[in-house]
Amino acid sequence: MNVQQTQEINPKxxxxxxxxxxxxxxxxxxxxxxxxxxxxxxxxxxxxxGIFYVVVPVRMTVVKLEEGGLLVYAPVAxxxxxxxxxxxxxxxxGEVKYIILSTISxxxxxxxxGPFAQCFPKAEVFVAPEQWSFPLNLPLSWLGLxxxxxxVLPFDSSQTPFAKEFDYAxxxxxxxxxxxxxxxxxxxxxxxxxxxxxxxxxxxxxxxAIVQLDPYPLLFHAKDKPSDIVEDNQANRNKGWQRICxxxxxxxxxxLEVPTWSEVFGDARKAPERSKKAYFGLFPFKWQDDxxxxxxxxRGDGRLFVAPILQTLILNRAPQExxxxxxxxxxxxxxxxxxxxxxxxxxxxxxxxxxAFSFLEKQxxxxxxxxxxDFKLLRNIDAGLNKFGIVPPMKEKI
Numbered sequence: 341m342n343v344q345q346t347q348e349i350n351p352k353x354x355x356x357x358x359x360x361x362x363x364x365x366x367x368x369x370x371x372x373x374x375x376x377x378x379x380x381x382x383x384x385x386x387x388x389x390g391i392f393y394v395v396v397p398v399r400m401t402v403v404k405l406e407e408g409g410l411l412v413y414a415p416v417a418x419x420x421x422x423x424x425x426x427x428x429x430x431x432x433x434g435e436v437k438y439i440i441l442s443t444i445s446x447x448x449x450x451x452x453x454g455p456f457a458q459c460f461p462k463a464e465v466f467v468a469p470e471q472w473s474f475p476l477n478l479p480l481s482w483l484g485l486x487x488x489x490x491x492v493l494p495f496d497s498s499q500t501p502f503a504k505e506f507d508y509a510x511x512x513x514x515x516x517x518x519x520x521x522x523x524x525x526x527x528x529x530x531x532x533x534x535x536x537x538x539x540x541x542x543x544x545x546x547x548x549a550i551v552q553l554d555p556y557p558l559l560f561h562a563k564d565k566p567s568d569i570v571e572d573n574q575a576n577r578n579k580g581w582q583r584i585c586x587x588x589x590x591x592x593x594x595x596l597e598v599p600t601w602s603e604v605f606g607d608a609r610k611a612p613e614r615s616k617k618a619y620f621g622l623f624p625f626k627w628q629d630d631x632x633x634x635x636x637x638x639r640g641d642g643r644l645f646v647a648p649i650l651q652t653l654i655l656n657r658a659p660q661e662x663x664x665x666x667x668x669x670x671x672x673x674x675x676x677x678x679x680x681x682x683x684x685x686x687x688x689x690x691x692x693x694x695x696a697f698s699f700l701e702k703q704x705x706x707x708x709x710x711x712x713x714d715f716k717l718l719r720n721i722d723a724g725l726n727k728f729g730i731v732p733p734m735k736e737k738i
Contacts, residue, residue: 353421386550393557409434415456436460441467454484511665534674547581566611566623582635594713595631652718656734659700670694
């Protein structure tokens, strides 16, 4: 697979001046890596996002249309570098014709669609139904989407101008009290490729290329204690990445202990690096010696799975709808899956996608259930939200 990025470092190429709208790492400095997934047909564009150096890829996918031109699924920040890499494809394969916003709740996807669409003024924008915003439910045009060329995706995918090449299925909306969740999976028939947003993921043993452009977050999380000075080598990068995956997917897995704040501040005073970049020596984590068992259980053999937060807080509110959606998606003949986060592309067949949702069934068919002990914090969050009536109760498995 062909990977391309800007060779000469120019900070202006990576600048994202609207970062305050979503003030998370790497703030106003977003690199982009383009990768050709299917020759002359599909490309992914990876950027980075995270909190407290828990950094994961956020991904846009571009597909060449058979009639010429491009379809863009889930845009990322349109930095100068990103738009330059897209325009290289435009020069060879035709202009951007369609831009897809495939979610209604993922701010890390929604926030870039308007600015990205402004860079391609001839493109039609299609959005998942029942878009909403918080704290005020604003019109799409107020969120930066071009009013005259933005349409809602119809539930019948045959009613779109790209129906010959794509089928899609809409999950939701699932009502979550103060908000809603929905996702649109796209199937590119010609390449047998499935595009999804947040519904399923897979984790890699080694960090993705976009995460390795700046290894500092990886080495930060490879530490066992604040006083560690971690050598930059592949083993430590892998170690940091695997812990980041556990943070990102469980928040607090069972193999992580949280020291008292008196310990944290005491250790910080002894840390060899106490700069702002190193959070002044603060390192409020203590990993058990066998922490990697949780990562190995999460990774399995590189399988698809539904992220724990979706399992615990979202899809269990609508198990019947989620299973029906998974079965429709699994009826398509795909061989590759491209999610918007973590590993990509993933070699997977429809039955593997369907099996990822078996946690919603009383008789689970999953051969790789995730360890229940790692869900403890998420279960507690779920119980708290239910106690105060913030979200509707979970429904029984089917």
